[in-house]
Amino acid sequence: MEPTLASAQEVEKPYNGNDIGFTSMLPSHRVDLRQYSEKEYNKFVNMNTVRDWSTLTWKQVGKPYEVTKYSKDRRAYEDTYGEDMKPFTSWKYFNKAFHEWFVKDVPSEMADQKKAFLKSLGTFRPSEIKQALGDVARIQLWNYAHRIQDGVWDPRGKRALFEGLDVTKPRILFLGAAEGYEAMQLASMYPGAHITMVDYDEYCKTTRFEEFPDSYPFLGENPATGHPKVYYKDDLAIDYVVDDIRNLTYGKDFDIVLSVGLLEHFPDEYKSEVADWHRRFLKPGGYAIFTTPRNQIRSRVYYNIMADVMNHTYRELMTLEQMGLYIYENGFDIKQHGYIKVHNGVVAQPR
Numbered sequence: 001m002e003p004t005l006a007s008a009q010e011v012e013k014p015y016n017g018n019d020i021g022f023t024s025m026l027p028s029h030r031v032d033l034r035q036y037s038e039k040e041y042n043k044f045v046n047m048n049t050v051r052d053w054s055t056l057t058w059k060q061v062g063k064p065y066e067v068t069k070y071s072k073d074r075r076a077y078e079d080t081y082g083e084d085m086k087p088f089t090s091w092k093y094f095n096k097a098f099h100e101w102f103v104k105d106v107p108s109e110m111a112d113q114k115k116a117f118l119k120s121l122g123t124f125r126p127s128e129i130k131q132a133l134g135d136v137a138r139i140q141l142w143n144y145a146h147r148i149q150d151g152v153w154d155p156r157g158k159r160a161l162f163e164g165l166d167v168t169k170p171r172i173l174f175l176g177a178a179e180g181y182e183a184m185q186l187a188s189m190y191p192g193a194h195i196t197m198v199d200y201d202e203y204c205k206t207t208r209f210e211e212f213p214d215s216y217p218f219l220g221e222n223p224a225t226g227h228p229k230v231y232y233k234d235d236l237a238i239d240y241v242v243d244d245i246r247n248l249t250y251g252k253d254f255d256i257v258l259s260v261g262l263l264e265h266f267p268d269e270y271k272s273e274v275a276d277w278h279r280r281f282l283k284p285g286g287y288a289i290f291t292t293p294r295n296q297i298r299s300r301v302y303y304n305i306m307a308d309v310m311n312h313t314y315r316e317l318m319t320l321e322q323m324g325l326y327i328y329e330n331g332f333d334i335k336q337h338g339y340i341k342v343h344n345g346v347v348a349q350p351r
C-alpha cells in the first residue's frame with residue numbers, strides 16, 4: 001500500500017526551527033517545543049533503574065492495581081443487556097468519550113461548569129449539586145493533567161523514552177493506534193520513517209486521527225544537519241488500517257512495533273498473546289516499544305475521578321517493574337526502560 005502523504009492539502013504550520021524552546025497553552029492542549037534542561041530531565045524522567053531483569057520475581061514486584069470503577073455508560077449498558085460489555089464495544093465508547101475531551105475549549109468549559117455549579121447550589125437538590133460538582137472536578141483535573149502538565153501526550157518524556165534507537169528510515173507499526181500521537185513523535189525523531197497505524201475502531205481513523213490538529217508541532221531531527229526540526233502530521237508518511245490486530249498478516253516487515261496503553265487492558269491470561277503481537281512483525285534486530293500508565297497515587301486518583309467518563313474497559317495500573325517483568329518473561333530482552341510523567345516505557349528486542 002502506498003503512503004498517504006497529505007502534503008497537497010494546504011495546512012497551517014505555525015512553528016518552525018526558530019521556535020525550538022517555545023511552549024504555549026492553547027484552549028485544548030499545550031504545544032511544547034522545549035528540550036529538557038538537565039534539572040527538568042532529572043525531575044521528570046527516570047531511566048534504566050533495573051540492573052538485571054532476570055533477578056526480578058512476581059513475589060518482589062507484586063501484581064498491578066486494577067481500576068474497578070467503570071463509566072456510567074458501561075454500567076447502564078450492562079444493566080440494559082444483562083451481560084458484560086465486550087472489549088470492542090467498550091473501546092468504541094472509550095474512543096468517543098476520550099476524543100470529546102481532547103477537542104474541548106477547556107478555559108471556556110471551566111467557566112461554564114463553575115457557573116452551572118453555582119446555579120445548582122440554588123436548587124438545594126443534592127443529586128444536582130453532586131453532578132455539577134463532579135463536572136467541575138473533572139474539567140479542572142483534565143486542565144491540569146492534559147493542558148498544564150501535558151501528561152497524556154508528554155512529548156519531552158516520550159522523546160526521552162524513544163531516543164537512541166539504531167534505525168534508519170524505520171518502518172513503524174503502531175498497534176491500537178487511536179489518534180496516533182506517539183508514532184508521529186517517533187517518526188519525527190527518525191526521519192524518512194513510514195508509519196502503519198492499526199486500530200479496530202474505525203472512529204479512531206475517521207475522527208481521532210483525522211481531527212488530530214494539523215498545526216501540532218512534533219519536535220524531531222533534520223536528517224541533513226542532525227539539528228532539531230519541526231514536523232507536522234502531513235509531513236509524515238502514514239497508512240491507517242482499520243482491523244483487529246489478530247487479523248494482521250504482515251511478515252517480519254517492521255523496524256519498530258509500538259503500543260501505548262494496550263498491555264494493561266488485558267488480564268494476565270492474555271498478556272503473552274499481546275507480547276507476541278509485538279514480536280511477530282519485527283525484522284531481526286527490530287525494537288518493540290511498550291508504554292503503560294504508571295501505578296502512582298495521582299494516577300489512581302485521576303482514573304477514579306475520570307472513571308465515569310473514560311473507564312469503559314478493563315484497566316490495570318502497573319509499576320515499571322511489573323510491566324518489564326511481563327515483557328521479559330515473554331521472551332524479550334529489555335534494552336531501555338524508564339518512567340516519565342504518567343507512563344512507564346520499555347524498549348525491548350526478542351531474545
Ligand SMILES: C[S@@+](CC[C@H](N)C(=O)[O-])C[C@H]1O[C@@H](n2cnc3c(N)ncnc32)[C@H](O)[C@@H]1O
Pocket residue numbers: 091092095098175176177178179198199200201204243244245246260261262
Ligand atoms: C487505550 S487506547 C491507546 C491509548 C491511546 N493513546 C489513547 O489516547 O486512547 C488502545 C486502542 O487500542 C485499540 N485496540 C484494542 N484492542 C485492539 C485489537 N485487538 N485490534 C485493534 N485495535 C485494538 C482500541 O480501539 C483503542 O483505540
